[in-house]
Amino acid sequence: MMKPRDVNTIEQAKRIVEERGLTHVKVGIFDTDGVMRGKYMSKEKFFSALDHGFGFCDVVLGWDSKDQLYDNVSYTGWHTGYPDAPVRIVPDTCRDLPLEEDMLLFIAEFCEQAADLCPRNLLHRIVQRAEAMGFDPFAALEYEFFVFKETPHSARDKGFKNLEPLSPDWFGYSVLRNSVHSDLYQQILDMSEQMDFPIEGIHTETGPGVIEAAIAVDQAANAADKAALFKTFMKVLAQRNGLMATFMAKWSNDYPGQSGHIHISLKHRDGSGSAFYDPSQPHGMSEIQRHFLAGQQRLMPEFLSLIAPTINSYSRLVPGFWAPTDATWGVENRTTALRIIPGSEKTQRIEYRLGSADGNPYLAMAAALASGLYGIQNEWEPEPMVEGNAYEQQHPGHLHLPSTLWDAAQRLKNSKAARELFGDAFVDHFAASREWEEREFRKHVTDWEMARYFEII
Structure with a gap:
């Protein structure tokens, strides 16, 4: 068979x-x-x-x-x-x-x-660009998601308020929690193996009912397929267990947001190994990795709507909650948008930490890869490395990220690099879809507005 x-x-x-x-x-x-x-x-x-x-x-x-x-x-x-x-x-x-x-x-x-x-087709075109430049891109995505003791009906009946998480309180990396809920964890692991999006590691994150799963590395196009399938069928598995999983970027102001980090590297197509690793250079960073990093950094503000595509994405991008607010980079620094992970021929890579869990894996991957390739193509150099807490430091204005989806859509629409890499048809269509999303949001009155203005103004 x-x-x-x-x-x-x-x-x-x-x-x-x-x-x-x-x-x-x-x-x-x-x-x-x-x-x-x-x-x-x-x-x-x-x-x-x-x-x-x-x-x-x-x-x-x-x-x-x-x-x-x-x-x-x-x-x-x-x-x-x-x-x-x-x-x-x-x-x-x-x-x-x-x-x-x-x-x-x-x-x-x-x-x-x-x-x-088509998002999947777009990513494949960017992968083909990498191959034409002599590189095979590899990637792995990791997601944080909250699990609730709710159903689609109960969540709506409650107006999405007072939802009951799978477990209470803050308890990251908890052996207690993953042992108590080992049946669910085992179902997740079994499904991931059977559907070929194998999980390299899974654990509780900080917050009630939050789990982080790291999907194993693969060629970039395959990695996006695996991430998209994981998000879809994790929600299916949860609901079949009388639970709900959400990949919203931020479902509560009381807890950290949910990320969708991308680990990415390039190998030479000629079989000569990692294009990112050079042991003779500081932090093992090759010239190619430096240019790739510079491209990701410089184009991050222009490509942000591909990485953070919902209104809710921008509730996560605030200081102090493990989500970057400027296009910064550092070595083994989790306060920056881009984290260099020094290692070996096999492990040298960049973690694109900006990504939200609510992002489309194909578009997030396309943005992270295309911007890096553009940096190589133009031989760009990165800004100075950040040391220490990036949130407490001043950064040049051109590194600031748009703070709303509308602004991010305008940056994409006016990006020469985006039009060159993704095509006019995609840029115009996607930017318009984000403008639509923002206009839909403005039709609604939020709880915050009611509590702030109803009586007093």
Whole structure:
């Protein structure tokens, strides 16, 4: 019997479906916000789609995470009638769905004109740029997420207030907590192995019911697939256990925000090893790593909306809560936006600490990788290294990060580098989608406004 992760071709995809005697297969595609949209397809339709592609309503590129339709984009909308866009199934993404017996899952991606806007396709274009420059990019993502003793119904009934976390109080790296809840942890570990997003480490973080999981390193394109699948099916697993997992950047002002850090490195395609490691240089940083770091630093303010894509993302980016507020870098310094991790030929890397848990893994990875490649291309040099607490130091104005989603969208829209790296079609569409998100937010009155103004003003 063929194993799902041995599938590489269309014929092998058909074979494994036949071997399992499946009448239907699950197919999913990730939208602009990193939400997996999909359907069950009959075997006959699935086989035809493998050979010829199929059509998927392009509304998933024209609505937000609440299925509300953008009114400010040109690619799709009422003016186009929301037609089907061409989509291809990617055979080598085949996965077991352990929560559904013998069911199989395949990832799909948009083609032709829609490919310009497709997050997965965008990342693959950036990876191809790296390969053309002689590099193979490797990456690993790690996520913090809170788990609650709630269901989608109970959370809404409570108005998302007074939610009960899986465990109380602050207790990071707790053996007590992960032993008491070992059944849940084991389910997470088992699922991650069976679906091929293996977890290198998992532990409680500081805060009630918060868990951090580090996904094992892989080539950058594969790493993004694994991260996107982890976020999706961690939520599925939680709900099947009568729980809820959230990847919001910050669900409460009483607790730290939730990050989605990216560890990234380059290897030479010619087999000569790490492009980041040079033992003769300070901190083992090669010239290539220095330029890569400089690109990430200089373009971080322009690419922020790709890394922090929601209104809520900016509630996390405040001083003192382990989230950077300026495009700074340091060596083994967790107060900076970019952390150099010195090591060896195998371990020398950069941790892109800006990322929020709510980010789309494909877009966050594309931003972190593309900016670094642009730094290499232009032979940029980084600003001086930060030592000590970055929050307590003054930094040049050009290192300040936008403080709202609207401002971040404007920086992206006006970024020459973004248009060169990602294309005009994507930049215009994504920036418009973030402007929409900010306008949707401004339609609502918050609890803070009511408590501050209702009686007194």
